Amino acid sequence: MNLLNIVVALPAIGFLVTLMVPRDKPQAVRVIALMFSFLTFFASLGLAIGFRSDAPGAQFATDVIWIPSPEIHYHVGIDGLSLWLVLLSTLLTPICVLISWRFIEKRVKEFYAFLLLLSFGLVGVFVSLDLFLFYAFWELSLVPMYFLIGIWGHERRVYAAVKFFLYTMAGSVLMLAAIIYLYNRASTFNYTAILEMLASGKLSLTNGEEMLLFLAFFIAFAIKVPLFPLHTWLPDAHVEAPSAGSVMLASVMLKMGTYGMVRYCLPMFGGAAERCAPWIIVLAIIGIIYGALVALVQPNMKRLVAYSSVTHLGFVVLGIFTFTQLGLDGAVYQMLNHGISTGALFVLVGYLYERRHSLEIADYGGIASAAPWLSTVFLITTLASMGLPMLNNFVGEYLVLQGSAQANFSWSVVASIGVILSACYMLWLYQRVFYGATPELVAGHVFDLKPREWAAIMPLIALMVWMGVYTSTFLPAISRTNASILDFRKMNIRIQVKNPPISPYLSVSEVRHAR
């Protein structure tokens, strides 16, 4: 049995097993959920070990017919792009189980069942190579998250959950229309086959068709990312969700959007992407600056982190739509970085909430003296999130800025303001929460990290350093895949564009820039 199928199936099996456990045995549910999420993680480590970054195409692939007519396949496989995102999902699931251990006291069984179902959906999204399968997983991941926010969230949880569901649903129905349209034209849902048909000219779309299809996909992804001005569901969902929900949402679910852009929008509709890129980049840069400015004035910690996500994801989108190797590498790397560092931030904010039962910054202060280890860990995460060299975010942001400088220097200049601003809001947050006088409530309630909490946060801290120092563990696989995506994009454009680019080795934007 293929290892990838095991990784996909384990959370689903875990979900079913969890459902079987009697309601009055919450501890058994926790242990089972932890076991299954750990097993999934170890299995996915096997993927990383067995992955050959020099081989082209999808690895660990399985392709069997699920539904004969219209032909829908269970077609999964991983490449450099999906490999690390799968690992990110499988790593964060056990962490989420750990941080919810004491925090989730009511309806424990449902909570862990939904968490595992979510993990199943997320892994599925990243490994699907069949458009229909992808859509099925995409929608499926919506349901458990909706319940996680709606049942175990904070005061305005119902509002946030419904808003989250409807926003995503509205975007994805258009994507469904586009997928069906593509199927009617190509008579297959097979992603690789469609790419080849587009490249060989067997399937050629008119400019109008291509643009509409691109937009249908792109809007669905942009809502998920979320790109300014479609971001308004994000702060609500993040603030109201329980810690585990916030972590999964920020670290993995948002990546579904940017992953979709790289995987589907760029190679399949390269021409339309090219034409829309200036507008998208403007929106991304507005998102970077706007998110940072709004984060600066938030009185609520989770809301601050949520808006910082808008900034970080803005960088990712900027990197993607520069169409440069560096920019794309940076974007993908930044997806992982954001998953690690923002995930860690939400974990830590969750710890604080469990102790003091407040998310307001004003309620805190002087934690550095009350809980030194917690403060240290938080500081490292803060610095990582700001993009300090030697820590992970720096690499991603640097590559994105370098890539966008190749495409258009002024983009980099404006975007780098975002980096400065992120230092402002993160440091200011740290200062207000961890330094200064210690209020009585904080001194009385905020104790230092417990072993379970250490176990949940340590892997993330280690990864921050690892990814900041030794990028060659991760980057070669990513670069390789990105290069082939850029190749496909160029091939698709050449059919479209009247005047082909001068050199086949340079992308259109580079040529234009050179002039």
Added chain:
Amino acid sequence: MPADFVPKTIDLIRFLPEIILTVTGTLLMVLDAFAGRRWSGVYGNFSLLALAGSLAAAVYAFGVPGPAFSGMLMNDGFATFFRVLVIAVGILVVLASFRYLHREGVETGEYHALILFSVVGQCVMVTANELIMIFIGLEISSIATYILAGYLREDRRGNEASLKYFLLGSFATAFLLYGIAWIYGLTGSTNLAAIRGVLSSRDLAPSGMLVGFSAALMFVGLGFKVSGAPFQIWAPDVYQGAPAPVTAFMSAGPKAAAFAVFLRIFMTAFEPVGAGWEPLVWLSALLSMTIGNFAALTQSNIKRLLAYSSIAHAGYVMVALAARSETGTAAAMFYLAAYALMNVGAFAAVAHLAGKGERFVSIDDFAGLAVVQPATAALLAIFLLSLIGVPLTGGFFGKFYIFKAALQSNLLWLTMLGLLNSAVAAYYYLRILVMMYMREPGEAASVAEPLSIGMKTALVLPALGTLFLGIFPSAVLNFASKSAALIR
């Protein structure tokens, strides 16, 4: 001629499901008169047996396909598909009725007999191959349903529902009959294939305007029966007033049968003038989806909400009809199967929670159901997710096939508007999920009785069916595609 008048054995076999149901229905009426309330507990079991028998007969009859009674009926795959569907709906409704009728203290043979008669009517409708038989089947089914809607005699809402349904329904049937008369006058036949032959021949074809008029008359009649806009006005009041299990029945069985007739008439007889009626169906589909979904947003009564939702779902099926293709027909068939399962399930859950005298039919009454009765809530959640159209449920594949067929026929705008509509619809289904899962239990949930065996079966079977259609849709879809080719 007299020799022909005696039906052949094979005709009887092809008609066996209807015979079983009619005989049992009549027996139940007689039993009711003689045994009265002493046997009140067993009538339901009788009717279950009869339905199971006729289900088996329908499947068996599929092995000997062909026309019956000199071509009046056509026992083909299409007929079998819908026969099985309406009989299955009948079984689920009877299962869901046991506890409900007991609670209301109105267990009679009459109720079950009426259900059986209505199912007979629907079976005749879906098997009929010519307009008079269609009309007879429709009348049998409708009249039984009118009475069922007012089954609780003491209930004023039920009386209102029944009367309204009866008056408007007979009016609509009259339209249909008038249309039949016109088309007979124009083509000299009531046989669907013969009508098609006349309409598609160059020399014989009557004036397009007259054909259009008769098609429009039939469209009005059938549009009413499937509660498609702009003939949907009756649905919310009737669905609300009728007893909950009857509503479950009305929203699935008669609707599916009416759509089967719709497909047969418009895809067989009126297929040559398809370009003429397509805009009509297009508009009606859009109106049904939009009116249904937007009106459902503001409802506070669960039965009214589901009534509007069923109008919207009729709209989705009409989208498939507007596609005017075999894939469209197959998609409509698949969707109706998925819809019948999820809707009967949802109404069964409503019937379960409603309590004596249907006190708890507000959406707020579902508050905290997941805490008190997690199994019931989970089953209802499956139906609601399927109604929304979430993957791995039958509702999702149904929508997918419908919009795929529509896009194949280049109905780009209808597809976009339909899909956006289904995103709007998510909101009101989510409201029920929110109530069940995210609120503290209220009065209704705390006094809810545990699931009886019948009710459990009536919830679990459709839930399994919904999931089956969502994970392994191909079996049903293949059958639908094969039979869709038959009605041309």
